[in-house]
Amino acid sequence: MPIKECSNPNVVFCDADSAIVEVAALMRRHHVGDVVVTEIADGRRVPVGIVTDRDIVVETIAEQVDVSAFTAGDLMSTPVATVKESDGVLETLRVMREHKVRRLPVVTENGALAAIVSADDLLNLLAGELSMMTEAIVGQPVREAGRRR
Numbered sequence: 001m002p003i004k005e006c007s008n009p010n011v012v013f014c015d016a017d018s019a020i021v022e023v024a025a026l027m028r029r030h031h032v033g034d035v036v037v038t039e040i041a042d043g044r045r046v047p048v049g050i051v052t053d054r055d056i057v058v059e060t061i062a063e064q065v066d067v068s069a070f071t072a073g074d075l076m077s078t079p080v081a082t083v084k085e086s087d088g089v090l091e092t093l094r095v096m097r098e099h100k101v102r103r104l105p106v107v108t109e110n111g112a113l114a115a116i117v118s119a120d121d122l123l124n125l126l127a128g129e130l131s132m133m134t135e136a137i138v139g140q141p142v143r144e145a146g147r148r149r
Contacts, residue, residue, distance in 0.1 A: 003092045004085035006125045007106045007115035013038045016048065016073030020060065023051050023072050034103050036113060037076045044112035047105040049076025082107045085114055089125065092117060 012026050013036040023035050037049035055075045060067045081099040083092045085106055095104060096119060106115040 001089055002085060003083055003087050003089060003106055003117055004115065006089070006121055007085075007117035008121065009115045011036055011105065011113055011116045013045070013047075013113065014051075014072050015039070016071060016076065018072045020051075020056060020067055020070040020072065020075060024053075024056055024067075027053055034116070035072065036080070036105050036116065037072045037078075038113055041111075044108075044110060046111050047080050047082060047107065047113050049073070049078035050080050050103065050105065051076045052103070077101075080105060082111075083117070084109060089122060093122060096122075 010030075012030045012032050012034075014023055014026060016037050016039065018037075026035050027033065033053045035051050036047050037051060038045045039048050040046070049072070051072050055077070056067075059075050060070060081095055081101060082105045083095055085108055087095075092104060096102065102119040104117050105113055106117055108114050
């Protein structure tokens, strides 16, 4: 299954020069834990980094520094790991594991930001798949018993 099918196309994004307080406000307004930092390249919105709620807490609040002095570009993780829309679930999980991240921007074949996928999205998908497999396993003996009568 292409990751595009289980990713969220409603990506919250900002520019690298966005103030961190603006980034935090975007997270609050959209009920998300990350904002993808983008730039325009050849007419495409391309991800260049990602800022998470954890980045903000660990790098500013926990250090008791003036949050207003930071921009998204200061705190973003870069280079940002991405997956292509056509990549499968297993490839996406491999990239998450390799980069030790829970969220990945999903890009088109030409690198434009298309969606975002989170570990929660994948857990939800996999839980549904496992549930269907369980139904098949549990139902098999009942089906076999019905044929033997």
